[in-house]
Amino acid sequence: MNNPASMQDMVKHAFANMRGRLTPQAPLGPRTWFRVGGAAEWLFQPADAEDLAGVLQRLSPELPITALGACSNIIIRDGGLEGVVVRMARGFADITVEADGIIAGCACLDATVAEHAAQAGLAGLEFLAGIPGSIGGAVRMNAGAYGSDIANVLDWAEIITRDGSLIRLDNAALRFGYRRSGLPEGAFVIRARLRGTPANPQDVANHITEVRAARELSQPVRARTGGSTFRNPDAETSSRKAWELIDAAGCRGLRRGDAQVSEKHCNFLINLGNATAADLEGLGEDVRTRVAQNSGVSLHWEIKRLGKTEASVQ
Structure with a gap:
């Protein structure tokens, strides 16, 4: 922003009623898997989806805003990020197991979702055990490995748009391609439903063990x-x-x-x-x-x- 005083006013207005945490000049390097990068001008960790939506409704369109997840597949440059960086944490990590699938918050680690699927006897999500990162990022980039990807298992994703609206998009609406999705510009993935197939829990657990062993053998984990x-x-x-x-x-x-x-x-x-x-x-x-x-x-x-x-x- 060219006018620091104006930016301060916009930030003060947008975050006046927040319930999460707002930190100025927050170092981001320690949060990334590479352990490099500069600071966020403002780092916002919303309490929950309602908190995030409220801030977005009040946040000026002039302010740059960036969503960060587990930071496993990202390089944050040394000069840091301008504007507001949003990072979802505990308020976005709920997992609900259903008969034929799992509803996972965007902050859930991919590997954690795979483990819950194994415990519930749901096959088809084992590939997530081999993908570093969280569900929000996995949906955004159509993450995949070991013969499957998000496009193959996603039923729907709930997002909050840049203006603070909550929307549910089905698989087709996300227009998945190879390592990409058609998420609206500036949208935040909040949670997603991933489809599984009932199976023997031990068989699913064994498959996850194989995925992890293959990753350990071939990658610098x-x-x-x-x-x-x-x-x-x-x-x-x-x-x-x-x-x-x-x-x-x-x-x-x-x-x-x-x-x-x-x-x-x-x-x-x-x-x-x-x-x-x-x-x-x-x-x-x-x-x-x-x-x-x-x-x-x-x-x-x-x-x-x-x-x-x-x-x-x-």
């Missing part, structure tokens, strides 16, 4: 990482997956400062300890350049990069 860096190319573009293209371009183990392409799975970036967001994003661009030169394929980021570079901070 104990490192400061952020999930798959690049989307797999369309079949028309390349028959090879992103990691194969990266490997063929000689990028396995490539470094920029303390940012490194994982030796274990080269579609993962790692913070070895003191990397900056600029290091990680720059390394990703180095990889994209090398892959394009080697194969002619342009990789597209799957990890979201948000905020200002440090150089843009006044």
Whole structure:
């Protein structure tokens, strides 16, 4: 915002009756899986959906607003995020088990939903055990792994739009594609219903164990990482997956400062300890350049990069 005094007035008006927590200049780096990034100008943690809707109804459209979940698949740039950052927590983590599905709040971890499904004897959601992050982000990006994705199991999602309206959208209305959805601009996912199939609980639990073992074997799960860096190319573009293209371009183990392409799975970036967001994003661009030169394929980021570079901070 160009006028700090005006922004202060808008924030004061919008959050006058909130029940959640509002923190100015809140560090975001420690909240991300990469452990990098600057601060939020304002960090809002709403008490519940009603609290969030009320704030959005009063919040000026001029104020930038960003939704953050588990921050597992994101790089927050070193200059931080302008405006209001909304992060949902305990008030959005309820899970309701039904006969043929689960209703999960947006803050529920994907793995936790998979575990509840196993306990209830519901098959079809085991893939969630292999996806870092929360349900809100999973719906937004149509997260998938191990042969399934959100589009295959979602019945509906409830969202709050930028103007504070609560809406329920069915699967078709979300217009899912590969690692994307058609959520309205500025909308917040509040909860979702995921469909399951009754099955033997032990069989479901065993499948989850297999998913976790496969992930442990192939991915750098104990490192400061952020999930798959690049989307797999369309079949028309390349028959090879992103990691194969990266490997063929000689990028396995490539470094920029303390940012490194994982030796274990080269579609993962790692913070070895003191990397900056600029290091990680720059390394990703180095990889994209090398892959394009080697194969002619342009990789597209799957990890979201948000905020200002440090150089843009006044």
